[in-house]
Amino acid sequence: MKRVTVQTLKEMKANRQKVTVLTAYDYTFAKILDEAGIDILLVGDSLGNVILGYEDTLPVTVEDIMHHTKAVARGAARAMVVADMPFMSYQVSDEKAMENAGDIMKFTGAHAVKLEGGTRIAGLVKKMTDAGIPVMGHLGLTPQSVHQFGGYSLQAKEVGEAKVLLEDSLALEEAGAFAVVLEKIPAELAELVTVRLSIPTIGIGAGPACDGQVLVAQDMLGMFDKFVPKFVKQYANLKATIDKAVKKFITDVNTDAFPASDHSYHMNKEALERFMAKLDKELEEIK
Numbered sequence: 001m002k003r004v005t006v007q008t009l010k011e012m013k014a015n016r017q018k019v020t021v022l023t024a025y026d027y028t029f030a031k032i033l034d035e036a037g038i039d040i041l042l043v044g045d046s047l048g049n050v051i052l053g054y055e056d057t058l059p060v061t062v063e064d065i066m067h068h069t070k071a072v073a074r075g076a077a078r079a080m081v082v083a084d085m086p087f088m089s090y091q092v093s094d095e096k097a098m099e100n101a102g103d104i105m106k107f108t109g110a111h112a113v114k115l116e117g118g119t120r121i122a123g124l125v126k127k128m129t130d131a132g133i134p135v136m137g138h139l140g141l142t143p144q145s146v147h148q149f150g151g152y153s154l155q156a157k158e159v160g161e162a163k164v165l166l167e168d169s170l171a172l173e174e175a176g177a178f179a180v181v182l183e184k185i186p187a188e189l190a191e192l193v194t195v196r197l198s199i200p201t202i203g204i205g206a207g208p209a210c211d212g213q214v215l216v217a218q219d220m221l222g223m224f225d226k227f228v229p230k231f232v233k234q235y236a237n238l239k240a241t242i243d244k245a246v247k248k249f250i251t252d253v254n255t256d257a258f259p260a261s262d263h264s265y266h267m268n269k270e271a272l273e274r275f276m277a278k279l280d281k282e283l284e285e286i287k
């Protein structure tokens with residue numbers, strides 16, 4: 001089976017073939033999504049919200065991302081694995097950023113890293129790509145800046161911000177990024193950026209014109225209902241399915257319906273008889 005690479009994505013954009021991306025944080029999910037045919041598995045720092053139960057992505061560490069990326073990489077036979085660089089793992093200095101990206105690439109099995117930001121980080125993106133580290137950009141609503149934005153609202157809806165976003169996307173392309181995530185921006189702007197860029201745009205809340213779409217797997221499977229953004233389509237309601245299964249398990253255990261004979265291991269009849277006889281003999285001797 002041929003691995004999805006940076007080259008594959010270039011060809012997909014040229015052939016107007018859509019790129020599908022879902023987040024994954026563990027081996028079992030990665031394997032299911034990979035076998036279903038997803039092109040890219042993103043070990044997003046949404047790990048913080050979805051798996052670790054934080055309020056936002058800020059507390060996620062490089063160690064957290066590395067731990068989960070290793071598991072995802074073991075489950076991905078075809079998909080490209082992209083690891084998010086967490087908050088403050090690439091902002092302090094380019095040297096520290098290169099070290100962190102290098103560790104992620106060396107020790108986890110990731111094929112690329114993702115960074116939030118545009119012109120501001122273009123120099124760093126160039127250093128990474130020059131060093132052979134494929135970089136995916138992320139513009140628009142960048143959750144690591146939630147406190148600067150004051151929430152998770154729609155981005156780049158005014159002319160000035162839209163112009164900056166377009167410039168940022170061109171700066172990322174120029175710096176060598178192989179794709180760029182566009183999060184929660186007007187569909188019209190995402191379309192314009194998609195037409196202008198030669199690299200694929202991956203939308204999340206950015207309309208249908210993007211070259212690909214990304215969603216958090218737990219959102220689209222209906223497992224995470226703490227907050228469901230407008231841009232999420234729920235393709236299943238796994239929370240309800242799991243809830244039903246767990247309640248049935250509890251009932252079955254309480255009523256001795258589980259485990260049934262089929263789920264149990266049995267001693268052969270003759271061994272059981274000999275064992276019982278031995279116990280009886282021992283009891284006799286004690287008396």
Ligand code: KIV
Nearest residue numbers: 023044045046181214
């Ligand atoms: O962390 C994440 O899951 C992401 C995607 C939602 C794009 O950055």
